[in-house]
């Protein structure tokens with residue numbers, strides 16, 4: 001499990017150590033230089049003789065970068081620091097000069113332009129323009145340098161190591177403004193930051209290395225990412241005396257005469273994830289039974305529900321079933337996944353064991369229904385903020401699907417999972433995810449209804465397993481939604497052994 005902490009929490013945790021004279025910047029710079037040396041060795045076979053350029057901003061982030069540059073210069077690296085502000089960290093600059101690093105300035109756009117060639121020839125560029133003190137996108141000559149580097153072809157671009165965070169990202173909310181230099185590696189200090197986990201900023205971070213500075217961080221982390229090893233603790237693994245009803249019965253109200261596939265795929269997801277039993281309601285019964293003879297078609301007692309996948313807005317009959325099921329779930333404290341065609345059936349307020357699973361367009365529509373002026377593009381630019389808004393407005397746990405799936409529940413519970421390959425962006429994949437999450441909620445129904453933050457953890461686990469299954473289905477290549485569902489049992493088994 002990777003925890004991230006916002007800038008204020010990191011600063012608060014640094015304070016007592018700084019007051020006690022602990023050399024945090026020295027520790028950060030040493031770790032940064034060690035990681036850069038490793039990058040150089042991996043890329044060139046050796047450290048000495050390579051070229052490293054430092055993009056240096058006005059604050060302590062620039063200071064870390066200069067101190068790391070000094071350590072690299074002492075190992076025989078040709079280090080050039082590009083100062084982008086009138087003010088520069090004095091100690092860092094002195095250290096670099098003492099180590100015979102080269103210092104140039106780019107205080108206006110013309111000077112920045114003139115350095116483009118130098119930067120492109122570097123083996124590694126350290127992005128030390130802005131760290132946790134950055135406000136908005138990079139401004140001034142630093143922005144010009146970033147734009148020049150960002151415009152280079154991938155093959156001609158130096159490797160980029162971001163210092164603490166890629167400069168210009170919204171450290172606390174994962175947004176990005178203007179050009180951000182995509183890093184191959186981010187070396188972050190003291191704790192992971194939300195921007196390194198949240199879309200869209202996290203895409204700029206590359207691999208993330210967290211350097212332990214000895215900070216004592218308390219309270220709830222801002223955003224969490226579950227790791228493979230966390231799944232076993234959340235998964236409803238049957239005990240020796242289990243029977244199908246103990247393991248959880250999932251009611252599925254999905255699909256329609258027009259979209260029978262959604263029902264088949266959702267049921268495949270639930271069965272692949274290990275549900276005790278599925279009861280299906282809807283017009284796709286014959287297709288569901290043909291694919292899964294173990295399914296029971298019709299009404300009956302269930303522990304949890306999945307509602308709305310593949311239910312068209314004009315399918316009055318199936319929408320009535322979904323509405324009845326939702327009312328029943330709310331009246332009896334049964335967890336429910338509410339997807340696609342059932343999202344607009346939601347009453348004003350629901351408990352957190354109701355989990356919404358919209359994609360960005362559906363989340364925008366849900367927020368518009370509640371009076372917000374929001375487009376799909378707005379949601380994509382700030383997914384976490386909009387998922388939080390939807391949670392605040394409805395009370396539901398919200399799982400917002402995407403390349404990185406964001407989950408928000410009560411009491412500040414937030415997850416960001418980036419487990420699937422881009423191949424997973426394929427029709428029906430979301431229906432499979434709904435089935436997986438339904439199986440988890442059915443298997444842990446009474447706990448999910450009693451522990452307000454458990455549904456969010458289960459939703460994150462479902463996204464992780466779904467993404468893993470997509471990798472298993474066809475490593476490195478295209479997958480179908482059905483292929484993902486078929487790979488679920490193997491993926492779950494692998495994770496339970498982890």
Ligand SMILES: NC(=O)C1=CN([C@@H]2O[C@H](COP(=O)(O)OP(=O)(O)OC[C@H]3O[C@@H](n4cnc5c(N)ncnc54)[C@H](O)[C@@H]3O)[C@@H](O)[C@H]2O)[C@@H](O)CC1
Pocket residue numbers: 014018024025028029057058059060061062064129130131132133134135136137138139140163164165189
């Ligand atoms: N306090 C410490 O001893 C430690 C600090 N650390 C480093 O210090 C960083 C934070 O340092 P600072 O608080 O000095 O802040 P930063 O270095 O992140 O940046 C703040 C400076 O950038 C300017 N600025 C803000 N937004 C800008 C924008 N959009 N465009 C251009 N300039 C902008 C501000 O005017 C200010 O001068 C961390 O990210 C980390 O790298 C680490 O070394 C750990 C220990």
Ligand SMILES: Nc1ncnc2c1ncn2[C@@H]1O[C@H](COP(=O)(O)OP(=O)(O)O)[C@@H](O)[C@H]1O
Pocket residue numbers: 359401402403404405420421422423424425426427428429430431432433466
């Ligand atoms: N770029 C991407 N990389 C990895 N997974 C993705 C990407 N884009 C979407 N996904 C995942 O694919 C699934 C798509 O679901 P959804 O949008 O509901 O499609 P459908 O309605 O066709 O099932 C979600 O689980 C989502 O998280």
Ligand SMILES: [K+]
Pocket residue numbers: 061127128129130131162163164165166167
């Ligand atoms: K930075």
